[in-house]
Structure formats: structure tokens, C-alpha cells
């Protein structure tokens with residue numbers, strides 16, 4: 825998994841910064857969410873896997889913040905479990921080839937005739953929705 829240097833949530837740009845070390849309340853931490861400065865801070869001493877897991881953990885904090893779920897975003901148990909599931913998804917996902925996905929969609933019996941079919945194209949195809957008649 826690649827950790828981005830920045831991303832957007834609800835049009836807010838959030839930067840990811842790597843620090844030599846991070847201290848919260850006199851304790852060393854692997855990561856930290858800085859809402860006021862729109863940042864995620866990651867400690868440089870973390871291994872790649874710990875850095876990735878920490879990034880996902882801080883991302884979950886940010887998503888809950890943007891949703892206005894302030895009680896949940898401060899629930900470390902919830903945030904950590906959600907982040908673990910999301911990280912496992914990220915690490916284990918597999919894709920069919922693009923051609924196979926297209927063929928499956930075109931031959932799907934659920935598609936009604938007369939209405940345009942809508943396919944989601946992968947990021948290599950600019951990740952846009954495209955109508956196919």
C-alpha cells in the first residue's frame with residue numbers, strides 16, 4: 825500500500841507529513857491527526873506496515889471528523905477496529921482483469937433492456953462513470 829502525501833475529504837485537502845518522532849501527552853506515538861492544520865502526522869520510526877496501519881487509523885479519525893461523528897472519532901477502540909478491517913481489506917483485495925469485468929457487466933441478466941448500462945471504469949480509464957448504450 826502506498827501512503828499518499830495528500831488527499832481530499834469533502835473538498836478539504838489533507839496533507840500527510842512524516843516526522844522524526846511524535847509525542848502526545850508525553851507519550852511517543854506512531855501517528856496523529858491534526859484537525860486544525862488539516863494534516864496527518866506519521867512517525868518516521870515506524871516500519872512500513874506500522875506506518876500504513878497508522879495512516880489508515882488516522883484516516884478513519886479524519887472521515888469520522890468530516891462526518892460530524894465526534895463521539896465516534898474519539899472512540900479509539902472503534903477507530904482502531906474499523907482501521908484494522910479497512911487495512912485487511914486493502915491488503916487482501918484482488919481484482920479481475922478489466923476485460924473480464926466488462927464482459928460480466930455486459931452479460932449480466934440483471935440489466936434491463938432499453939435503459940443505458942452504466943459501468944464503473946477502473947482508474948486506468950480515468951475512474952469516471954461512463955454510459956454505454
Ligand SMILES: [Zn+2]
Nearest residue numbers: 881885900903
Ligand atoms: Zn487514534
